[in-house]
Amino acid sequence: MIWEPERLDDxxxxxxxxxxxxxxxxxASAAHVRTGYRTAVESRLDRLADHGRPRAIVxxxxxxxxxxxxxxxxxxGNGAPLPIVxxxxxxxxxxxxxxxxxxxxSGSGDTEETLSVATQAVRRGCSLLGVGxxxxxxxxxxxxxxxxYVPVPVTGASRANIWLLAVPLIxxxxxxxxxxxxxxxxxxxxxSLEDMAHRCRPSSESFINPGKSLALDLAESVPMxxxxxxxxxxAAYRLVCQLGANAKYPAVYGELPEVDHxxxxxxxxxxxxxxxxADTAGRTLRLVMLRDVEEHPQVTRRRETSLRLxxxxxxxxxxxxxxxxHPLERMAxxxxxxxxAGTYLALGYGIDPTPVSAIxxxxxxNSQ
Numbered sequence: 145m146i147w148e149p150e151r152l153d154d155x156x157x158x159x160x161x162x163x164x165x166x167x168x169x170x171x172a173s174a175a176h177v178r179t180g181y182r183t184a185v186e187s188r189l190d191r192l193a194d195h196g197r198p199r200a201i202v203x204x205x206x207x208x209x210x211x212x213x214x215x216x217x218x219x220x221g222n223g224a225p226l227p228i229v230x231x232x233x234x235x236x237x238x239x240x241x242x243x244x245x246x247x248x249x250s251g252s253g254d255t256e257e258t259l260s261v262a263t264q265a266v267r268r269g270c271s272l273l274g275v276g277x278x279x280x281x282x283x284x285x286x287x288x289x290x291x292x293y294v295p296v297p298v299t300g301a302s303r304a305n306i307w308l309l310a311v312p313l314i315x316x317x318x319x320x321x322x323x324x325x326x327x328x329x330x331x332x333x334x335x336s337l338e339d340m341a342h343r344c345r346p347s348s349e350s351f352i353n354p355g356k357s358l359a360l361d362l363a364e365s366v367p368m369x370x371x372x373x374x375x376x377x378x379a380a381y382r383l384v385c386q387l388g389a390n391a392k393y394p395a396v397y398g399e400l401p402e403v404d405h406x407x408x409x410x411x412x413x414x415x416x417x418x419x420x421x422a423d424t425a426g427r428t429l430r431l432v433m434l435r436d437v438e439e440h441p442q443v444t445r446r447r448e449t450s451l452r453l454x455x456x457x458x459x460x461x462x463x464x465x466x467x468x469x470h471p472l473e474r475m476a477x478x479x480x481x482x483x484x485a486g487t488y489l490a491l492g493y494g495i496d497p498t499p500v501s502a503i504x505x506x507x508x509x510n511s512q
Contacts, residue, residue, distance in 0.1 A: 145493045147363045152356045152492050158346045161491050164498025166390060167346060169304035170483045174337040177476075180296060180311030181330045187294045189316045195271060197320055198245035200227040202236070203313065204261035205249035207389075207503075208303030211382055212249045212275070212310040218375040219314055219472045220323050234260045242269035247316070249309050251302025253280020262286070275312050301498060303389055306382075306479070307337075314472060325472065333476045336468065340477060344484040355484025358432075361462045362387070362489055365430035366415050367395040370403055372447045373436035375471040376478060380434050383482035390497035391490035400443050400450070408450060411457045428460070434478055435465045 151157045158167065203213025213230030220228055231237070234257045240246065246265035250258045253276040262282060265272050266289040274286035278295035286293040294312040298305045311330065317323035344355035351357070369384055371377030377399035384397040398407045410416065415429045431454045433447065454461050464481065466474035490497035 145495065147493055149350070149360055149363065149492055151494065152350050152353075152359065152488055155346060158491055161494065162487070162497060164496060165300065166304060166487045166490075166497040167484075169300050170480070170487060171341040171345070172304075173307050173476075173480055173483070174334040174341065176305060176307035177311055177330055177334040177337060180308045181315060181327065183296055183308075184294050184312035184315035187292065187312070189273075189292065189294070189312065190319050191292060192245070192271075192273065192316055192319050193321070197322070198226065198271060199243040200229065200240070201245045201247060201317075202229050202231050202240055202261075202265075203247045203249060204231045204233075204236075204258050204265075205309075206232055206255050206257050207251075208301070208306055208385070209249040209251045209255065209258070209276075209309055211306065211378065211385070212313050213247070214378045214381065215306075215310045215472070215475060216313040216317060216323075218378045218475060219325070219470075220317060221374065221471060225322050231261060233257060236261050236264040236268070240265070240268065240270060245271045245273065247273045247275065247313060248282055248285075249274075249313070250276040250280070250282050251298050251305050251309055253277040253282045253298075255282075258282065259285065266291070273316060275309055301389075301500075303386065304483075307476075324470075329470055329472065332468070332470075333473055336473060336477055337480050340480040340484070344481070354481055356488050358462065358464070358481060358485035359488035359492055361430065361432070361460070362393070362395075362485060363492060365428060365460065367430050367432050368398060368407065368410065369395055369432045369434065370398040370400060370407075370450075371434045371436070372400050372439050372443055374399075375438075375475045376434040376436040376466060379466075379475055379478035379482060380432075382479050383432075383434075383486065386483055386486035387489065389500055389503075390486040390495075391493065392495055393486075393489060393493075401440075401446050404446050404450060408453065411454055411459055416457055416459050430460045430462065432462045432464070435463060436474060437466060437468075438471070438474075 248262035272291035371380035
């Protein structure tokens, strides 16, 4: 597979190379926020408050569904009055019991790990909230347990429906009164995603299109994607996952200040070296820093020092700054930009971004 940047401004290639419609799916994010909010309200999530605030919240989900739990935790922030844990596993931890809320999220509605955890939650007497397609095995578990369920209209790849799956969790948290989120916030998020969709549209040329520009930065490099806060860290992790699923491209995730205790050493490693006499440029390290407007003062110092260190060692740097007053707004903007970049990177390499043949093969082999 050869990187051909001119493909990014070839409208015919962008259309024919994306038969599964990943670009239109990413562009539908604003509509997904509005639909997710409306569906959550119609599902009467206000009834969650009838049993009081839970001791802890465990969000069970895998892949693009699991990140909904990370979004919830980052939206609640360090001021959350209870633990919020994202569980990517078959097994519910032993400490989870009847005073806890388990939220099972599955874009397909039949993810085996998530169904396993939901079943265990019912057996232990936990409160259960399900989020997924109507008529799915996950809904059947919720209905049988007389639990709440949000039937979201998921279509296509689960990873392209992130806001349909995540927004109901934020609504649930608002009903439990540990996240400040109302209709006005979700509309602001939707409008910011509409603006990003306009700026990253396929007909917008690479030199002014932020999604294509980021893809150009990432191409032919080994990206280290770091976040400077919990919210930015979620966006960084999402970008790494999207690069893997859509572009089949490896990347390394990290979050400050932890990366300054380990991954920063890569700046002195073999991938940071450049051979100026080589006939062709080799793949070298690139640092992609996702900045948040709300950072711990010491993290801000570490971010600035890390960037300076990278530049002094001739490691290319890309800085992206979050915008917005609410952490959900800031995450949404960074996530949307990364979703576009991952899709454009795939198309620049001539890769159809929708199929996930390796994931499908693993599932098929494990079901035998």
